[in-house]
Amino acid sequence: MTTVLSASDLTKRFGSFTAVDGISFNVGKGECFGFLGPNGAGKTTTMRMITNHLPVTEGSLSVLGMQVMANARKVKARIGVVPQENNLDTDLKVLDNLLIYSRYHGIPMKEARKRALQLLEFFQLADHVKSPITQLSGGMQRRLLIARALINEPELLILDEPTTGLDPQARHVIWQKLRQLQSQGVTLILTTHYMDEAQQLCDRLVIMDHGRILIEGSPRDLITKHAGNEVVEIRLRDDEDRESCLDAIGGMIPEGTEVECSADTLYLYSPDATKVLTGLALDSNRTILHRRATLEDVFLRLTGRDLRE
Amino acid sequence: MSEPASTGRPMLIRKGERLLGNLSLRAFTVWYRDIKVWTKFYKASILGNLGEPLLYLLAMGWGLGRMVGTVNGIPYIEFLAPGLICSAAMYAATFECTFGSFTRMTRQSTFDAILATPVSLEDIVAGEILWGGTKGFLSGTAMLLVMSLFGLVNSFWAVLALGLAFLIGLLFASLSMIVTARAPSYDFFSYYFTLVIAPMFLFSGIFFPVTNLPGWAQTFSWFLPLTHGVDISRALFTGNVDWSIFADLLWLTVFSVLFFTVAVREIRKRIIL
Numbered sequence: 060m061t062t063v064l065s066a067s068d069l070t071k072r073f074g075s076f077t078a079v080d081g082i083s084f085n086v087g088k089g090e091c092f093g094f095l096g097p098n099g100a101g102k103t104t105t106m107r108m109i110t111n112h113l114p115v116t117e118g119s120l121s122v123l124g125m126q127v128m129a130n131a132r133k134v135k136a137r138i139g140v141v142p143q144e145n146n147l148d149t150d151l152k153v154l155d156n157l158l159i160y161s162r163y164h165g166i167p168m169k170e171a172r173k174r175a176l177q178l179l180e181f182f183q184l185a186d187h188v189k190s191p192i193t194q195l196s197g198g199m200q201r202r203l204l205i206a207r208a209l210i211n212e213p214e215l216l217i218l219d220e221p222t223t224g225l226d227p228q229a230r231h232v233i234w235q236k237l238r239q240l241q242s243q244g245v246t247l248i249l250t251t252h253y254m255d256e257a258q259q260l261c262d263r264l265v266i267m268d269h270g271r272i273l274i275e276g277s278p279r280d281l282i283t284k285h286a287g288n289e290v291v292e293i294r295l296r297d298d299e300d301r302e303s304c305l306d307a308i309g310g311m312i313p314e315g316t317e318v319e320c321s322a323d324t325l326y327l328y329s330p331d332a333t334k335v336l337t338g339l340a341l342d343s344n345r346t347i348l349h350r351r352a353t354l355e356d357v358f359l360r361l362t363g364r365d366l367r368e
Numbered sequence: 369m370s371e372p373a374s375t376g377r378p379m380l381i382r383k384g385e386r387l388l389g390n391l392s393l394r395a396f397t398v399w400y401r402d403i404k405v406w407t408k409f410y411k412a413s414i415l416g417n418l419g420e421p422l423l424y425l426l427a428m429g430w431g432l433g434r435m436v437g438t439v440n441g442i443p444y445i446e447f448l449a450p451g452l453i454c455s456a457a458m459y460a461a462t463f464e465c466t467f468g469s470f471t472r473m474t475r476q477s478t479f480d481a482i483l484a485t486p487v488s489l490e491d492i493v494a495g496e497i498l499w500g501g502t503k504g505f506l507s508g509t510a511m512l513l514v515m516s517l518f519g520l521v522n523s524f525w526a527v528l529a530l531g532l533a534f535l536i537g538l539l540f541a542s543l544s545m546i547v548t549a550r551a552p553s554y555d556f557f558s559y560y561f562t563l564v565i566a567p568m569f570l571f572s573g574i575f576f577p578v579t580n581l582p583g584w585a586q587t588f589s590w591f592l593p594l595t596h597g598v599d600i601s602r603a604l605f606t607g608n609v610d611w612s613i614f615a616d617l618l619w620l621t622v623f624s625v626l627f628f629t630v631a632v633r634e635i636r637k638r639i640i641l
């Protein structure tokens with residue numbers, strides 16, 4: 060597979076603060092590659108180095124075979140950027156947003172108009188060609204941001220939290236459009252807080268924390284490896300802690316099961332939860348939940364359950 | 369294809385690259401964007417830029433002019449008019465590249481959006497300053513039209529004042545971009561207007577000949593860009609054009625380039641960490 064993006068020992072420091080701490084990864088052509096991590100993990104900083112907004116402090120970062128910053132114009136001509144903060148041009152209407160952006164890319168006007176109308180159609184915005192930006196809903200603005208990022212027909216699309224703050228309908232439309240783009244051969248790199256989004260879209264992903272990459276792999280492999288296949292959640296009673304709860308349920312936990320305890324819940328991660336359940340002495344009024352393991356389990360196990368603000 | 373990895377120091381300007389090495393004609397796409405937006409509000413915008421200098425012209429020219437009579441042998445209102453074209457250009461460019469550019473740089477994140485395209489930071493700053501110059505030109509044009517309606521334009525040389533208004537616009541747009549780069553918030557601009565622009569307006573020879581001032585104040589006045597603009601404009605309006613205006617022109621050009629260079633550096637420091 061052709062490598063579209065390659066980072067090695069990539070580091071970004073702001074003064075004495077290290078936002079990205081020597082990360083290495085490769086993204087192949089046509090892949091959807093995800094960055095997961097709590098707030099402050101370094102995801103956005105990484106994206107902004109890829110998009111040539113921030114200079115690299117140390118290490119190397121090559122996009123489409125070119126080092127960033129030194130080749131900023133050439134790199135930016137071939138990538139599309141969907142920023143976390145909506146930065147549509149509120150002084151301009153919907154179509155003009157795309158047409159003026161085409162000028163920045165040096166696309167001839169006739170071609171620009173054709174592409175803009177096609178993109179508005181594709182993103183179900185064709186009825187809003189003349190609308191002011193402020194009249195669009197959050198979902199529509201986000202779709203327009205993605206449309207704008209595609210105006211130069213990029214080989215690589217960078218999306219920083221593409222669906223944060225959107226309602227489920229709007230998120231599903233965006234996911235479907237992104238899958239469609241990927242099937243047309245566009246390479247996608249995205250950051251997200253949503254595990255379901257990562258599971259839906261990403262072929263491979265990394266989980267970052269404190270500027271470092273903790274793990275890398277396909278969603279399925281990561282789940283199997285770090286959270287087993289299934290999870291049994293047992294809610295603790297008011298007077299219980301981990302040990303007393305384990306005592307109460309009999310403690311007959313099969314080998315290969317991992318036990319974790321948060322403030323009010325005991326988590327049993329296992330390849331086969333049915334076996335776990337049959338071994339336990341569970342009375343009928345205890346709250347338990349038996350479910351498949353998800354990426355969220357992996358995420359919380361790796362980055363902890365403390366709040367990040 | 370591999371190139372040397374970047375160095376450890378924060379790169380304001382990379383080695384071997386000149387400060388303005390990233391400047392290109394794409395600056396005009398930024399300029400075009402601003403024009404496009406302006407065409408939606410141009411009536412309010414022209415009225416805003418024209419209103420104040422016009423009021424000064426009428427109030428001072430008619431009211432004060434009656435008491436003053438003539439200055440250097442010309443009626444006071446005709447003495448005043450050429451200077452007010454310059455201040456109109458100054459104010460138009462200054463408002464544009466302080467409040468306008470600051471809004472695009474911060475609240476609207478317009479610069480950030482443009483930086484994701486092949487347009488460079490230098491192009492953005494140049495485009496904004498070109499637009500500031502254009503605003504100066506537009507205000508100058510509106511003023512010149514009104515003045516000719518009042519019969520205050522007696523020399524064909526006065527048409528060149530439009531070019532001068534553009535140059536004054538460029539200079540003050542550049543200076544304003546430096547202030548914008550350093551401004552923590554909109555409030556900061558009131559210092560700039562009070563401490564820099566207002567003295568410029570009052571002591572650059574618009575309302576009275578600079579030679580009326582004490583010697584040290586005349587020296588101070590020489591350092592005000594607008595003084596040189598007013599000198600040129602007055603020469604064009606009276607038709608007394610001689611070689612001395614080239615010295616003023618050179619002054620304005622040199623400082624425009626200087627301020628532009630500093631503006632690029634300061635904006636870079638502000639938005640590329």
